[in-house]
Amino acid sequence: MDPIWLATASFPVLLVLIFLRVPIGLSMLVVGLFGSWQVYGSTAPLLNQMKNLAYSQFSSHSLSIVPLFLLMGQFATLGGMSQALFKAAEAFIGHRKGGVGMAAIGACAGFGAICGSSLATAATMGQVALPELKRAGYAGSLASGALAAGGTLGILIPPSIVLVIYAILAEQNIAKLFAAAFIPGILAALGYMLVINIVVRINPKLAGSVPPMPWPERWQAVGAVWPVLLIFVVVVGGIYTGLFTPTEGAAVGAVSTGLLAWLRGGLTRKKLQEAFESTAGGTAMVFMIVLGAAAYNTFLALSQLPQELAGWVGAQGFSPYMVLWAILVFYLIFGCVMDSLSMILLTIPIFFPMVSGLDFGLTPEETAIWFGILVLIVVEVGLITPPVGMNLFVIQSMAPDISIRDTYRGVWPFVLSDLIRVTLLVIFPAITLVALRL
């Protein structure tokens, strides 16, 4: 059978399996192995390939950063910094219009700076901020929408697990990607705050407010969050300046957040067991997808489909921006139903060669980093778009009194702000790349 045809046909087969709720990683693994077998035409090379398949993926040095970041996120949760971050943000902006909601966003951004996962950020901040927002008289739709959107800051603000995976697939420098993600991440937080402010101005009934706090108390509240700042500066700064490798940086992060949790009395036996189990679950999930994607991408590479497709797109004379927008829209649509990591692992090997062949007036490295940040943002939008938005479910599970309809209704202004931000970043690549040109 013609390998190109085989690879093209494998997409619908893969999608059917996934929509039949076969785990995504397993679906890719099965289709990938079967496809490779067909391309080889015999079992011997396939059996040979399978000898190292699992072990080589699981023992990959660059991927070892993922479980360490997940562990760091768990320890950060146990360290109780989420409460302190929220109090500090509330002390400064709580009395403004939509101030408590904006404080929740600010706290999410702060937590995102020591946590590389969106779901962990949504879960942790949801626990702290949902009751506070309720007490301040916030409507359920606004509260859950804000926290679901705020959760994505966990990934958008470095460190970020999705960026690590992108860096590996596109063979880019993790430190530079982290640096480039910083300004767009801050813009995301400011955008979400602006959304809350505008929504509350339009409909003041959606939110109450808290009285302003005297200045000495404000500084005291800010003083309580210094460990977060310190850990962020050491981990991200250390990686960026090359003082240690990204994996070592993740190790430093895990040890320092673990130490913080221990000092603050968060490491009880039961909580530690839960944290370990969450780390185990998160890591296993990522590596199952990684394993499946490795098998599937080997098959795609054997079939030559990515090269053919990149060549075809290049020959059509589409404008570079047309191709870029098509890819971003593709992610937005698939993000409504697919998990962000699976999407990236599945599509970057195809899209990246396509995009790196286009001329945006940037150097190849700049194009790769800019594209990575854009992809990061659009796949994260998928976490808050119905029907399948993991962050929405996380918040929903913590606030059963808020209906999923209300949550869906509350989140769309935040999705809109994401779309505006992506558009800005596409039009002005310099916003992303300025951090690299310094």
Next chain:
Amino acid sequence: MNKLIYGLSRSMAWFGSLVLVLIALMSVASIVGRALAGFGLGPVPGDFELVEAGTALAVFCFLPWAHLKRGHAVVDMLWGSFPAPMRRVLDIVADGLMLAVWLLLVWRMSIAMAEYRHNNEVSFILQMPVWWGYAASMLPALVGLVAYAWRLLESLGLASPPPGFATAAGGH
């Protein structure tokens, strides 16, 4: 029997996380050693290799627990609209596929382990036999085989999880 399998998988998840903590501590020690190179210290020799073997061990330890917990990423958008018999069949198919693929992978991994042992290949820095890493991961991989088989039995209605066991929604 179900208590044994679930208990073992769970303890392995804890053990794997403990391995991660040790990797993290070792990496920090290595950084400190490197920073103090002027004082006669140095990085932990072979830290790269230890991280790799340790991560593999941890991941193999995590997989059975995640599977029993139903923790893998799925798209369940259409699931609610499937009739109950179809769901049952799909569960059996998914669990059967997992077991079959894992059986294949573990079989091939054991061949690789035997080959590395036979040709005495060692790692670059520590001169540690490569097959050791495979052997350490083989044990949890075999537990995985048992857990996947058990999960298939559950889907077939021939076995059940321990009382009070709750599966988790997937996420990352």
